[in-house]
Amino acid sequence: MPRTIESSIAAHERLVTKLESDSRLSDEDREAVRQLPFTVKDLPRGVDIVRDGDRPAECCLVVSGLVCRYKLLLGGKRQILSFHLAGEIPDLQSLFLKRMDHSLAAITPVRAAFIPHAALRALVGSRPSVAAILWRETLIDAAIFREWIVGLGRRTAMQRVAHLLCELAVRFRAVGLAGDHHYTLPVTQSELGDAVGISNIHVSRVLRDLRDAGLVLVSGGTVTTLNWDGLVELSEFDPDYLHLTRPEP
Amino acid sequence: MTIELKPVKIDTGSPDEEGRLAFAGDRLVAVLVLLSDEHAEAGKWFLEAGFGKLNVRPEPVFRDLAEASRWIEAQLKRALF
Structure with a gap:
């Protein structure tokens, strides 16, 4: 099988798995998702996928790797708005x-x-349950933004970092990309700082404090949780806002 | 306006403790701290706290105290917007 077809199938399965993580798809819905035309691309670290002001004609599904949404300010200051994992469509909007x-x-x-937008629009037009799931995804997106606003406005630097590490642990675990006590987070200190x-x-002081307090170790692109309950307590992390509960059978 | 720097020990909750209080005349305008070995930018000076027009985000790092003083002077001369 040519590599492009193979990677396209993998991408479709990634999307199907994501859509079914909190809802049920009928066979017809699943088949319609699998029929979506995909162009799979491998992008190097640091590249912009879509820029502020662009008028894109397609949406981007993350098949693997980590994506962020960000806003640039005058003088080159950057605020990272969110992180996105495999299976997510961060520019669905x-x-x-x-x-x-x-x-x-x-x-x-x-x-x-x-x-392509046209294909996605046709899908949501013809498959209401897929449309509902995608709508739900954008609502969860908004819930995560609300939690980040609380953090940026009212949490200490240490709580913000701890809260982000908790959030990512839970989200990575939900898509099978985290072990019980560790996960890979290949972000720089500067990116962490831009997010919180x-x-x-x-960032460097806070990471040392978190390590010295025996809560979490962030080193070499790996996050190792030493005391999950302590980390949760410190950051007042309550995963409800991620709405990861599985649907009723 | 000349910036006067007075040595001070700062409790930043980290090994970064050698500091300078930066005065513009008789006004305290900023607190600088020398970055310890735990930072990639060890040996440089960090704006630990800035008051008034020096209250900026993210806080800058300076190669040395001369550069920090120049930045403080320039910042004080700036209009608020």
Whole structure:
């Protein structure tokens, strides 16, 4: 089987798995998702996938790797708005909001599947349950943003970092990409700082404090949880906002 | 306006403790700290705290105290917007 077809099938299965993680798809829905035309691309670390102001004609499904949404300020300051894992479509909003109001970049090498808007629009038009699932995804997106706003506005630097590490642990675990006590997080201190709104220097102090407190070790692109309950307590992390519960059978 | 730097020990909750209080005349405008070996930028000076126009995010890192003083002077001369 040619590699491109193989990677396209893998991408479709990634999407089907994601859509079924909290809802049920009928056979017809699943087949319709599998019929979506995908263009699979491998992107190097650091590349912009779509930029603030762009008018994209396709959405990007993360097949593997880590993607962030961000906003650039005058003087090159950057605020990372969210992280996105395999199975997610971080620019789903571009289906209905024509002009991007932020950018999307590959934090690690990323395999992405691009889905033309026309095909996605036809899918949500003909398969209401798929449309409902995608709508739900954008609502969860908003719930995560709300939690980040609380953090940026009211949590200490240490709580913000701890909270983000808890969130990512739970999200990586939900897609089978985290062990019981560790997961791979190949982000730089600068990227962590840009996500939680603190300087590099504070990130490095906070990571040392978290390690010295026996809570979590962040080193060499790996996060190792030493005391999960302590980390949760410190950051007041409550995973409800991720809405990861499985549907009623 | 000349910036005067007075040595001070700072409890940052980290090994970064050698500091300078930066005065513009008789006004305290900023606190600088020398970055310890635990940072990639060890040996440089960090704006630990900035007041008024020096309250910026993210806080800058300076090669040395001369660069920090120049930045403070320039920042004080800037209009707020």
